[in-house]
Amino acid sequence: MSSELLDALVALEKQKGISRDVIVDAIEAALVTAYKRNFNQAQNVRVDLNLDKGTMKVYSRKDVVEETEDTRLQISLEDAQKINPAYELEDIVEEEVTPRDFGRIAAQTAKQVVTQRVREAERGLIYEEYVDREDDIVNGIIERLDARNLYVGLGKVEAVLPIGEQIPTESFKPHDRIKVYITKVEKTSRGPQVFVSRTHPGLLRRLFELEVPEIFDGTVEIKSIAREAGDRSKISVHSNNEEVDPVGSCVGGRGARVQSISNELSGEKIDIVEWDEDPVIFVANALSPSKVLDVQVKEEERSTTVVVPDYQLSLAIGKRGQNARLAAKLTGWKIDIKSETDARELGIYPPEHQDQEAIENSSEDPYFDEELSTEKEIIEPIDLYMDAED
Incomplete structure (x- = not known):
């Protein structure tokens, strides 16, 4: 082997990132193919490539047996022990059979095979790099x-x-x-x-991880995503820290964070809602920006009936049913939306057992104030009582 070939191996190792052992294995396999093809040999052979000395040798390999059936592949125990008395049955006897002009023929024949093996090794490295991504x-x-x-x-x-x-x-x-x-x-x-x-919804998830530090460090968790790419998406988030607002973290100051993601997706509208383990609250949140009056749950059917004000029915359903469809995908619950008037006619609203405060608190009305709402509920009965006394 010439020093030029050795230099080429070093260059391949540096440029392609393929270890020298992989390249040597490819060359040895190529030389075995070249030997069998050019010298009409069918026996098992092994090629030994010595990089330090720059030499290559071909060895035939024969199994030691009692009686030979194919002299190209086997050798009798008697003949093997003539070579070395230490040989026993099932051992392998190796004998050098390197042809005199093997170097020239091997270089011509093995070139294509070596190139192919190196290419395969390079492809393998690329595959391993991207399959992990x-x-x-x-x-x-x-x-x-x-x-x-x-x-x-x-x-x-x-x-x-x-x-x-x-x-x-x-x-x-x-x-x-x-x-x-x-x-x-x-x-x-x-x-x-x-x-x-x-x-893919995963693109939206990764964009939020890149844009929102609270999601990247695990303080805020993305629970689910429903997406109709290019048009509108909904994403539910939950905070693992009570002091961190999950929706506010994702929206950012003046909406900068969510706007940056929307711009990356060519203006796709993104609704960010707070996740809740209670399906009543979660479904109400998911139908944002519409206001929800009541959510009735059928656990066995995993379905809900949602009551909304008459004037917000079209908003709750959305254009071509998009808002309701995305909310159903986001929550994993079937959603049947009824207007307040229809619900009253059907006798399903107001319910006798529904916690109205939980539903009202889920509203994203910017003027909603939980404290004032509670105070109003206390004051109104007192005023009525006083009127009756007068």
Whole structure:
């Protein structure tokens, strides 16, 4: 082996990040193939590559047996012990069979195989790098596009953004920078294939983790996400610290945090609501920005009937039913919305056992004040009592 080949191995190790052992194994396998092909040899052989001395040798390998059936693969115990008395049955006898002109033939024949093995090793490294980044957000550059897919350069690999994972209202051109969410990494004959998305709820989750320190450090937790990409999303949050407002943390000063995320998603509207383990409160919160008068729960059917003021029925349902649909996805409960008038006609409102204070406190009315509301409930009965006395 020439010093040039040894230098090439060192260069490959540095440039491609592939260990020398992987490259040597590829070369040895290639040389075995070259030996069998060029010298019509069917026996088992082993190639020994000595990097320090710069030599290569070919050894035939034969199993020690009582009686030989194929002299190319086996050797009798008697013949083996003539070579070395220490040989026993089932041992392997190795004998050097390096052809005189093997170096020249091997270099020509093994070149393609070595190149392929090195390429496979490089692909393996890329696969291992990106498979660990599944469910993560990455920055990329649009490299090209066709009728169905966008192809995003991530550095060492080109990712595919299928049309079904693209936000309908967005359009890109080559060299545009873009944030994408890695959904899947596969091994293929052409190397690792990375699939990314702009519509996956995980993208919204990762963007909030990047933008909101309280989510990143675990103080505020994202409980669920419902998303119709490019149009509107709902996200429920919960604080693990009573002194931290989960909704306020996500919204940020003057809405800066949520606005930054909305801008990244081409103006997608984002509703942030507080999660609660009580489905009555959680469903009421999820229907924000509409006001909810009552939530009746059927545990066995995992469904709810929600009563809203007549003038807010369309707001609660949303355009094309979007608000109600997203609220149902967010909470995991079926939601049937009734106007106050319809609910009274059906005899389901007001309920006899419903905790109205819990529902009213869930309202996101900016003028709602819990303390004043409680005071009003106490004062009004007293005034009526006094009128009766007069």
